[in-house]
Amino acid sequence: MANKIDVKELLEAGVHFGHMTRKWNPNMAPYIYMERNGIHIINLYKTAAKIEEASVAMQKIAASGRKILFVATKKQAKDIVAEKAAACNMPYITERWPGGMLTNFVTIRKAVKKMATIDKMKKDGTFMTLSKKERLQVDRLRAKLEKNLGSISDMSRLPAALFVVDIMAEHIAIKEAQKLNIPVFAMVDTNSDPRDVEYVIPANDDASKSIDKILTLVTDAVKDGLANRTSDKDGDDTHETVVAQEDTTTVVEAVAEAPVADSVEAPEVEVAPEEAKTEE
DSSP, rough: GGGGGOOHHHHHTTTTEEGGGOOOOGGGGGGGEEEEEEEEEHHHHHHHHHHHHHHHHHHHHHHHHHOOOOOOOOHHHHHHHHHHHHHTTTTTSSSSSTTTTTTTTTHHHHHHHHHHHHHHHHHHTGGGOOOOOHHHHHHHHHHHHHHHHHHGGOOOOOOOOEEEOOOOHHHHHHHHHHHOOOOEEEOTTTTTOGGSSSEEEEESOHHHHHHHHHHHHHHHHHHHHHHHOOOOOHHHHHHHHHHHHHTOOOOHHHHSOOOOOOTOOOOOOOOOOOOOOOOO
16 A cells, blocks of 8 residues: 555645644644744655555455444535545535434434435325425425435444544544544644544645545545455355454454554655645
């Protein structure tokens, strides 16, 4: 996977731009290369290593048949995440995070089932027996459920992991995952605390080009995992038995073999000058 990650491409996508130095979180120090014009510059060699680490783990999860829930509600990320997650058949949340999405998953599933019930009513004609006012109310409910939960309609159990863009914006999702020991993969900018995340990808989480680049790399790994699973299913009975065993693997076991990249040295390279992120 490492040879597929081009540091120059990360640079061109602006992945290296952190926040203003006065906004930094000291816990991000290991991932910062330098300071330029009051802006922290992220060490892209460490970013590349962390992308590889996350990609290996996410590929294993996908190959085991489990789901990774992608979360991004900020304007510049939501459309990208929706497109990339849908392309690899993974659930995603890009509207407001529903409180209890993970910690009260049974209730969330009931809400999702309401959509299926309404759809069934429309197919069997029951819907037309309702009054005009009732039909309008049901349609509004269906539209609201679709907007907030439609993208997780096929998620029948808790996800094996979360992938988050901007852990400060999605702090509620992070806390719910922590309560349930669900590992979190995330793009973490220089103003955030990486200690809340199991798989840190130090990166600019504000620029759409940066978000698109990181999401492309990790979802490609997910697709590889799904392809491996399909290949195993198409094999002999022995291969099918292995896949069945993988389905019962715990989340911790599914990601335990991923390489750790904390020991990567800072690069001795000049970062190309470019206009930094403006203060929000």
